[in-house]
Amino acid sequence: MSILIPVVYGWEHPSWNTQYYPEDLPAEWKFGYFANEHMGVIVPREVWQNEDWAVIDEWFEDAHDNFAWVIEFDGSVQDQIALHEVFSNYWDAIDALYCAVPSSISEFEGKPIVSESHEQSTSAELIVSDAQTPKEWGNVLKEAAQINASQVLIWVKHAEQKPQVLQDVQTLVGFL
Numbered sequence: 001m002s003i004l005i006p007v008v009y010g011w012e013h014p015s016w017n018t019q020y021y022p023e024d025l026p027a028e029w030k031f032g033y034f035a036n037e038h039m040g041v042i043v044p045r046e047v048w049q050n051e052d053w054a055v056i057d058e059w060f061e062d063a064h065d066n067f068a069w070v071i072e073f074d075g076s077v078q079d080q081i082a083l084h085e086v087f088s089n090y091w092d093a094i095d096a097l098y099c100a101v102p103s104s105i106s107e108f109e110g111k112p113i114v115s116e117s118h119e120q121s122t123s124a125e126l127i128v129s130d131a132q133t134p135k136e137w138g139n140v141l142k143e144a145a146q147i148n149a150s151q152v153l154i155w156v157k158h159a160e161q162k163p164q165v166l167q168d169v170q171t172l173v174g175f176l
Contacts, residue, residue, distance in 0.1 A: 032062035040068030
């Protein structure tokens with residue numbers, strides 16, 4: 001049976017300031033709060049490219065050992081070099097680091113795509129969205145658990161507007 005890992009695109013969304021994060025939470029603590037409650041994240045390209053390396057170090061310190069990192073990049077040689085410079089120090093220290101080209105993130109909707117992490121372990125990705133009912137999420141997750149892969153990333157689409165969707169999907173994963 002595969003390990004199911006719900007992920008969302010980023011952790012800093014305007015709606016989350018009122019619907020998810022405590023009102024008095026300092027901005028620099030948001031990632032730690034997010035990583036404490038969730039299993040993984042898609043790190044948007046513009047976030048990791050424009051962030052100070054000391055802050056990225058803090059992200060990796062704040063995340064638990066099994067946290068799944070999906071790093072968005074544009075596929076260019078320049079981006080691949082930047083990706084290596086920023087994240088190569090963490091490859092041995094983390095359990096799951098994936099790289100995704102933005103077009104591939106949107107293309108796998110409705111069907112799994114098998115890929116490999118830096119450790120050469122097989123993974124697959126699926127998308128669930130707020131347009132689906134919890135019963136439909138459950139059916140997708142049951143199918144995902146049967147995929148012949150060590151890990152299945154579940155991109156929880158639209159959780160950027162509705163953080164409860166991510167929490168609900170994660171709860172369902174816990175029941176499987």
